[in-house]
Amino acid sequence: MNDIYSELGWRGLIHQTTDACSLSAWLRSGSRRVYVGFDPTATSLHVGHLLPLLTLRRFQRAGHRPIALVGGATGMIGDPSGKSEERNLLSVEELQANIAGMEGQMRRFLDFEAGDHAALLLNNADWMRGFSYLDFLRDVGKNFPVSVMLAKDSVRGRLERAEGGMSYTEFSYMLLQAYDFVYLSQNYDCQLQVGGSDQWGNITSGIDLARRMHGVPLYGLTCPLLTRSDGAKMGKTERGALWLDPDRTSPYAFYQYWINVADEDAGRCLRMLTEVEREEIERLEQSCVEHPEARESQRRLAQEMTRLVHGARGLATAERATAVFFGAAIEDLSDAELVEIFADVPSRELPAAELRDQGLALPDALVAAGLAKSKGEARRIIQQGGAYVNNRRHTDQQTCLTDADRASQTVMVLRAGKKRYALLRFTE
RNA sequence: GGGGGGUUACCCGAGCGGUCAAAGGGGACGGACUGUAAAUCCGUUGGCAACGCCUUCGCAGGUUCGAAUCCUGCACCCCCCA
Structure with missing residues (x-):
């Protein structure tokens, strides 16, 4: 016992x-x-x-x-x-x-x-x-x-x-x-x-x-109630509660929540929510003080929590999505992989014909994907250097997207700013 | 019942006959910095076929070459007196 x-x-x-x-x-x-x-x-x-x-x-x-x-x-x-x-x-x-x-x-x-x-x-x-x-x-x-x-x-x-x-x-x-x-x-x-x-x-x-x-x-x-150092309730996001149901809160979103936990809260979360042993937690807490930029505690916390709630497979998905969202190449992923990785991200379907001839104007693409409310806003985003196609920045408003810009068979990955992604799916 | 004040873009709030798509702040968005953080700094913030055009200042009319700004009516809100 x-x-x-x-x-x-x-x-x-x-x-x-x-x-x-x-x-x-x-x-x-x-x-x-x-x-x-x-x-x-x-x-x-x-x-x-x-x-x-x-x-x-x-x-x-x-x-x-x-x-x-x-x-x-x-x-x-x-x-x-x-x-x-x-x-x-x-x-x-x-x-x-x-x-x-x-x-x-x-x-x-x-x-x-x-x-x-x-x-x-x-x-x-x-x-x-x-x-x-x-x-x-x-x-x-x-x-x-x-x-x-x-x-x-x-x-x-x-x-x-x-x-x-x-x-x-x-x-x-x-x-x-x-x-x-x-x-x-x-x-x-x-x-x-x-x-x-x-x-x-x-x-x-x-x-x-x-x-x-x-x-x-x-x-x-x-x-005790699990609260954040700033007083807010742990597990609350701007969009409501952090759910365990993967259909309500995807494994990626779940993983990201823990990755983003404030330094001051990471140790407490490890203690209260994970099954990591005491010695290990104390080592991680030390690391948090000496090398906060490594965010070792947050990483471990996110891994433990995601594995606990979504299993090894859910964790793998979340980690792969994280790698892609934060810079990895998109080009050599398959349709199925892209759709899985970007499961959270809003996607819109467009007829494949849009990419033929002149192609699809970048501002229109941003609007179609829901990343900009108007073409004016889309142009602004492009002009300010915030528009990405398959993680590559495009600063020319005249850019037109064609078949060659697809990341895979049917998918094109658009991004506005650092983190706002959206998928366009082109179907016949 | 009498008297006074208000209604401005996502929010607060200035404007009080032309130079007003409308100051300032907040928020939001983009960028830089960074640790996918915080703080900070810079930029943007009605729409579009865009050096121009269209729509916006509670609602409906009117005066005027011209109105968010003046007049009339209506709606809603607030305050004071009874």
């Missing part, structure tokens, strides 16, 4: 725990069941979910038995924790799609074949569905003093806001999650719940409930 508690400690993954001394001893003394719950709020997990999920994975690697819980029931209500406003309820169809998507992703991070410490994937709808409202009020609700419920941050914060307020439905959310914990402790011998720091209130609700209903003590542990 590896000492998971001290590993979580040096990785900076412990924000709060109940009774730290006995928790760490309890974890050392046997293979324990641990659970983390995720409400199905989208068809894909995002980086924000990763911290507790990977923590669960660490527990398993240390010899404990993880339970990943999908909130088919709680997702129908909506967790008010950390939300400033009442949210709309998800439809049953949405919920089904979300559950399916998130379950599939969660499976990849845990080992379900690991014999006596195999992971479990459960859905709280399975035990909540048959629970009648009256029974629930009598068995569970009776144990919740309203005064305690009102004191929870998630509730108080909302009630204090003049325009906020909160429905009875969301107010009840904590009872459901509390009951999950009790249920898992009774039926699966699970005595530890892990979650993000915003889950503290819900976790302690479960612990209180277990004590009142059955007189048993349970443990709770929360991970």
Whole structure:
């Protein structure tokens, strides 16, 4: 049994725990069941979910038995924790799609074949569905003093806001999650719940409930929120969350996010998100101080994260795309390779005939590719030295593109500025 | 109900009869520098068949050789008094 508690400690993954001394001893003394719950709020997990999920994975690697819980029931209500406003309820169809998507992703991070410490994937709808409202009020609700419920941050914060307020439905959310914990402790011998720091209130609700209903003590542990040194939430891009679904956030975009992490954040990310060993991380952190320009930490972080989420193949794609985006030759790649590498990049189809005769004027090509809103803007970009065809700069506005300018059979790679790429595909 | 102020390009904001496609700032975009960073610096920022033409200053009309600028009506916003 590896000492998971001290590993979580040096990785900076412990924000709060109940009774730290006995928790760490309890974890050392046997293979324990641990659970983390995720409400199905989208068809894909995002980086924000990763911290507790990977923590669960660490527990398993240390010899404990993880339970990943999908909130088919709680997702129908909506967790008010950390939300400033009442949210709309998800439809049953949405919920089904979300559950399916998130379950599939969660499976990849845990080992379900690991014999006596195999992971479990459960859905709280399975035990909540048959629970009648009256029974629930009598068995569970009776144990919740309203005064305690009102004191929870998630509730108080909302009630204090003049325009906020909160429905009875969301107010009840904590009872459901509390009951999950009790249920898992009774039926699966699970005595530890892990979650993000915003889950503290819900976790302690479960612990209180277990004590009142059955007189048993349970443990709770929360991970800190992963934030950037500038205060922003890690995993947020200009275009929204960083998703694990490759169709929402491509492996390349995912890789690039980590490559671009600020120096100050790289070490913390390595500790909290990767499975790189302590010595290695300390070496990388040293390198970050002495040779920041090498960006060894970021590179390693990007590799580890991309491999973890998208597999070796996803990492290979991302790295190849990175090489091409930042200067490698484009000419000797095939159609299929180009399309794969530039999967993120917007592409437009044009009839191949455009390249015949006079050819296609460069400004028109930039507009057609969506890199410029007007020909005037396209001309400006060319004039200022920002127009590239297959990574070669063109400064003459009169340039006309012909068959010879294709990078492969049907593809031409256009670029405006350093990073804005677009593909033109020429079809008969 | 009475009185006053406003509505300008992606945003803020100057302009108050011609020289206004409209100052300045922010943002965005391109370039240089660099570590695919930050900071900095330079340039661009309505459209087009482009030394010219067309469309833009809340909306609709009007005065004028000429209007973002003056007049009339309408819409929306803000402030003060009741």
